[in-house]
Amino acid sequence: MSELAIELKGIDKSFGLVHANRNINLKVRKGTIHGIIGENGAGKSTLMSILYGFYQADHGDIVIDGKTIKIRDPNAAIAAGIGMVHQHFMLVENFTVLENIMLGAEESQILNASITKARAELKRLEKDYALEVDPDAVIEELPVGLQQRVEILKALYRRADILILDEPTGVLTPAEADHLFRILEQLKAEGKTVLLITHKLREIMAITDEVSVMRRGEMVATRTTKDTSVEELAELMVGRRVLLRVEKGEAKPADVKLSVKNLTVRDSRGVTMVDDVSFDIRAGEIVGIAGVAGNGQSELLEAISGIRRAKSGTVSLNGSAIDVTGHVDPAELRKRGLAHVPEDRHHVGLVLKFEESENAILGYHDDPKYRKGLLLDVDAIRADAEEKIAAYDIRPPNPRLKTANFSGGNQQKIVLAREMERGPDVLIIGQPTRGVDVGAIEFIHKRIIEMRDQGKAVLLVSVELDEIRALSDRILVMFAGRVVGERMPDATEGELGLLMAGVEGRKEAAE
Amino acid sequence: MDFFQVFIELAQSTVRVSTPLILAALAGLFTERAGVFDIGLEGKMLGAAFAAGTVAFLTQSVAMGLGAAILVSVLLSLVHGYASITQRGSQIVSGVAINFVVAGSTVILGEAWFRQGGRTPALMESGRFGTIKLPFADALREVPILGPLYSNLLSGHSPLTYLAFLMVPASWWILYRTRFGLRLRAVGENPGAVDTAGISVIWLRYRAVICCGILCGIAGAYLSLAANAGFTKGMTAGKGYIALAALIFAKWRPKNILFACLLFGFLDAFAIRYQGYAFPLIGKVPVQLMQALPYILTVILLAGFIGKAIPPKAGGVPYVKER
Numbered sequence: 001m002s003e004l005a006i007e008l009k010g011i012d013k014s015f016g017l018v019h020a021n022r023n024i025n026l027k028v029r030k031g032t033i034h035g036i037i038g039e040n041g042a043g044k045s046t047l048m049s050i051l052y053g054f055y056q057a058d059h060g061d062i063v064i065d066g067k068t069i070k071i072r073d074p075n076a077a078i079a080a081g082i083g084m085v086h087q088h089f090m091l092v093e094n095f096t097v098l099e100n101i102m103l104g105a106e107e108s109q110i111l112n113a114s115i116t117k118a119r120a121e122l123k124r125l126e127k128d129y130a131l132e133v134d135p136d137a138v139i140e141e142l143p144v145g146l147q148q149r150v151e152i153l154k155a156l157y158r159r160a161d162i163l164i165l166d167e168p169t170g171v172l173t174p175a176e177a178d179h180l181f182r183i184l185e186q187l188k189a190e191g192k193t194v195l196l197i198t199h200k201l202r203e204i205m206a207i208t209d210e211v212s213v214m215r216r217g218e219m220v221a222t223r224t225t226k227d228t229s230v231e232e233l234a235e236l237m238v239g240r241r242v243l244l245r246v247e248k249g250e251a252k253p254a255d256v257k258l259s260v261k262n263l264t265v266r267d268s269r270g271v272t273m274v275d276d277v278s279f280d281i282r283a284g285e286i287v288g289i290a291g292v293a294g295n296g297q298s299e300l301l302e303a304i305s306g307i308r309r310a311k312s313g314t315v316s317l318n319g320s321a322i323d324v325t326g327h328v329d330p331a332e333l334r335k336r337g338l339a340h341v342p343e344d345r346h347h348v349g350l351v352l353k354f355e356e357s358e359n360a361i362l363g364y365h366d367d368p369k370y371r372k373g374l375l376l377d378v379d380a381i382r383a384d385a386e387e388k389i390a391a392y393d394i395r396p397p398n399p400r401l402k403t404a405n406f407s408g409g410n411q412q413k414i415v416l417a418r419e420m421e422r423g424p425d426v427l428i429i430g431q432p433t434r435g436v437d438v439g440a441i442e443f444i445h446k447r448i449i450e451m452r453d454q455g456k457a458v459l460l461v462s463v464e465l466d467e468i469r470a471l472s473d474r475i476l477v478m479f480a481g482r483v484v485g486e487r488m489p490d491a492t493e494g495e496l497g498l499l500m501a502g503v504e505g506r507k508e509a510a511e
Numbered sequence: 512m513d514f515f516q517v518f519i520e521l522a523q524s525t526v527r528v529s530t531p532l533i534l535a536a537l538a539g540l541f542t543e544r545a546g547v548f549d550i551g552l553e554g555k556m557l558g559a560a561f562a563a564g565t566v567a568f569l570t571q572s573v574a575m576g577l578g579a580a581i582l583v584s585v586l587l588s589l590v591h592g593y594a595s596i597t598q599r600g601s602q603i604v605s606g607v608a609i610n611f612v613v614a615g616s617t618v619i620l621g622e623a624w625f626r627q628g629g630r631t632p633a634l635m636e637s638g639r640f641g642t643i644k645l646p647f648a649d650a651l652r653e654v655p656i657l658g659p660l661y662s663n664l665l666s667g668h669s670p671l672t673y674l675a676f677l678m679v680p681a682s683w684w685i686l687y688r689t690r691f692g693l694r695l696r697a698v699g700e701n702p703g704a705v706d707t708a709g710i711s712v713i714w715l716r717y718r719a720v721i722c723c724g725i726l727c728g729i730a731g732a733y734l735s736l737a738a739n740a741g742f743t744k745g746m747t748a749g750k751g752y753i754a755l756a757a758l759i760f761a762k763w764r765p766k767n768i769l770f771a772c773l774l775f776g777f778l779d780a781f782a783i784r785y786q787g788y789a790f791p792l793i794g795k796v797p798v799q800l801m802q803a804l805p806y807i808l809t810v811i812l813l814a815g816f817i818g819k820a821i822p823p824k825a826g827g828v829p830y831v832k833e834r
Contacts, residue, residue, distance in 0.1 A: 054832060075709035090704040092697045093824070103697050104708025106690040114690070
């Protein structure tokens, strides 16, 4: 089949000074799975939003099924047979599956008739595509994998022939991702066209027929997937050769630096998020915590770093206890040798409106070396920032620039420089490379290994399984607040995936 | 006085006092369920009451008075909508501003036009809502127990009172059984879902705000055309805030709103009846304490007795398409 489902001609879009899409040309053949890959900020999502009518292109044409059309709003996109599964699901959480699927496509003013019709239609879709889901289940009670299925059903209910999926696997376990891929294969077999947006090279290789690479707002290449390689795609994305594997030597674990015993943490609603977790981390080793987002990793990090009060349990740092169930002063913990790179740099790690140099000392501002009498010593602070900028290759190298104006990767480097350059005994890192581009990932990974080789104890939490496997010397898997297994980094992805899904762990715990 | 008669009288005044509360709380329900918080119920009601009093006096027509009340209240709603939906301003600031502007301007305009200290002139019968006598009310009055219940409690209220009580199931039906209601509830929870489904978030929220204006207008008209014979300054006396409290207390659900408003109405009726009355054991209770009861009750109950009141998720947040 060589008919085109989508053709984009010269799409151009700017937001103020940011040129998000430059003269984009793209051809997507009917009945194929077409991948679009690129780093964060390469313009993939903008391009898809233009295709779905969320934004209007400044220039350029959209041709769907051979007809040039104007897509002014999502309604026009839906009418043209385009459906989209957003990265952050567009679902009403306290509505049922059926209500979510109907919303915007109701048949009549009064709901009863629409409900009957939607129920029947949903049955048919379930049968045709093997997409079972209880129509009366409330969305917030469904696991994310099923929520995503509802999003797909929403698109199919609107008779979409072209399905756009924006970073669909970010929230899924490996098993759920595999299931999604089988669904996509099936949609393809039914003659639907699938556009898959991702920054994960592995997924592209696994499922797409063709792949287009975007870099800095431009479409740099389109390849037939079976004729390309991960290395070539990575190079096209970044614009230079990248090391995808981190080089690291044997770990030389020494004394226990951080010891967590029977730690239990509840969230603000009183739900137990961390349930009786114990582990030790020694100097000179990286312990990785793998798990699907929301299984207690965040609360664990917060409790250890003194941001959230634990319900029970003990934590000791360098052999002396931290009062995790009482009042903990994070500043005190820093003085005692614990550094924390928080998961969410925008809300916890940085004040985006501050200039770079101010963020570079955030939390350490009471250090006498940044002080001149009662005031801050601005010159000393900027000089210090400049050193870190040089050491971490932070761009643009301007300590007076507002932090919000740095890219995600550079913002993360600001936080890492601040926490690592203090030479802490224990380094706690949450999601070190979330929203960070491939080039910066390589740098950050090297730094983390360096910290380990200098004899620091590193606790690493990441939802990226590849990252955990590449960096960790030991891997703990968390599921539903418990550590359900410990593995060495050579454990297979399938094995870890089962643990992350809570399948294997239950057995292990029972034994 | 025998207990039964006290009960009937208290219940009767509870119904009267609850009427504007129910209308205003339902008004708040429509906009807040759509994600637009509205602290300006008080101001809209007051503005509507003034418009009703003025126009009913000038035209001697109760229908014109009601129409003017609804018009003014809807216009005020649109101001709130323009500030908070189109201009994405703070919904709280906009609501508070409306309350202040109306509180001040009704007095100024009233004084300038009628020179009665901010009042509108007292209305004749033709400018007021009468009461509806249900069939056989007189005949059944003498039947023990049921007679007074029917004739004195169910019968003999203003048409707006019956309307308010009917609006409770009607609002439920609109919100839960129509397409408009489904979309309205959706836009208060996740406007992104509504936008991506091809529905205009802005137009939907404006329609919700207009519904709020209509109901607030009726509530205001009730105050000056049914409960009283004309407008007096500040006559809403915090009813808009009590309605807001009732709305939260009711967890944004129509049926609960009815009960919450009846409860608050009862407390108010009780406070009025027993002003300065010496209770056995306690003695005299200060009027202020009685009047504060609905608020105190809200705080206590919300603090744990009714569980958590979860507001619509997108409430108070202007919708901006994310980049």
